[in-house]
Amino acid sequence: TSIKHLQGWTLQGIVYLSPTDWSTIYVNVGKKSKFPTLKDRYSTTWGNRTPSPDISPESAINYELGAKFDYESTHFSIAAFYNDINDMLISVSDPTNSCLNGSQCSKLINAKEGYAYGAEVSLKQGFLDEKIVFSANYTYTEKKATSYGVDGSRILDYPNHIANASLLIAPLKQLDLIGLATFQSKQWYLLGSTRNPTGYAQNNDIFLLDVKLNYCPIEALQFSVGAYNLLDRNYYYGSGYYQPGRRILAGVEYKF
Known part of the structure; x- marks a missing residue:
């Protein structure tokens, strides 16, 4: 051999x-x-x-x-x-x-x-001495295999557009509100299962929105409420693999 x-x-x-x-x-x-x-x-x-x-x-x-x-x-x-x-x-x-x-x-x-x-x-x-901070990023990518037919151009699990934006509002030292938006364009994935693929398909565009409010009465103690995935209840990256739906959270955190 x-x-x-x-x-x-x-x-x-x-x-x-x-x-x-x-x-x-x-x-x-x-x-x-x-x-x-x-x-x-x-x-x-x-x-x-x-x-x-x-x-x-x-x-x-x-x-x-x-x-x-x-x-x-x-x-x-x-x-x-x-x-x-x-x-x-x-x-x-x-x-x-x-x-x-x-x-x-x-x-x-x-x-x-x-x-x-x-x-x-x-x-x-940043605005107003960093009491308001806006952040955003965007990536565009194109990827192809040029020397192998149609199948070769279907690069799996590879979106062309990804964008993120966040907004932090902190009117008081003890209080801040955070919003996060995420966009990802459709991508190719295999139909069927890993053991038995039957073809190719594309998912839908994905747009997610999360919000969270934090309150710290003292430095070591934080109360939080928020919600994840407010706009896209049933998003997925591949066939049959749905991601978590809308979620609401409330929490208390104490550091010592």
């Missing part, structure tokens, strides 16, 4: 430029390798996956350009990135049906070429 020799290397370089005391611009270029694990190469995942002992390491050259600005109570950052990926590990159907189940088999392969690109932006702004 022959043993495949796996190798790869990692190297990264970053250049920073600070044109003012409150701003920084940077360029980041890096080469990285991801080795397949023993599970990737030999696991049958309960019989429905054909082992792939000969898959190669995934590698990528990552390029990132970004800027950060910190001026008094304003904090802002923005970045754009592009990843040139080789030998991307993806899961595809195995037409030979060589898995233990004998039908509806999948297999890990290397898609010779792929790419990912996107941008990130974040903002944190």
Whole structure:
């Protein structure tokens, strides 16, 4: 039995430029390798996956350009990135049906070429001596395997848009109100079960809203009331895996 020799290397370089005391611009270029694990190469995942002992390491050259600005109570950052990926590990159907189940088999392969690109932006702004603080961030990502048909372009569990926003209001030292909003766009997932996948599907966009009120009469004692998931009662990331619904909480915390 022959043993495949796996190798790869990692190297990264970053250049920073600070044109003012409150701003920084940077360029980041890096080469990285991801080795397949023993599970990737030999696991049958309960019989429905054909082992792939000969898959190669995934590698990528990552390029990132970004800027950060910190001026008094304003904090802002923005970045754009592009990843040139080789030998991307993806899961595809195995037409030979060589898995233990004998039908509806999948297999890990290397898609010779792929790419990912996107941008990130974040903002944190304080008002009235930090009695009101607004924070927000947004990430856009696109990822594809370009050298393997339609199935290869369906990157699983990978939303294109993710956004978060929070608002902290603290009119008194002992009292603060916190609101958190989260958005995540739809993503591909497998229909059926891990043991018996039957196809692909997409979930719905997800929008969540949480609120919480904290009151601290003394430093060591805190009373809290709040609610989670006010707007999306039945959200899910994959078929049959519904997340917790609306929840209301009340608590008392004492630190000693």
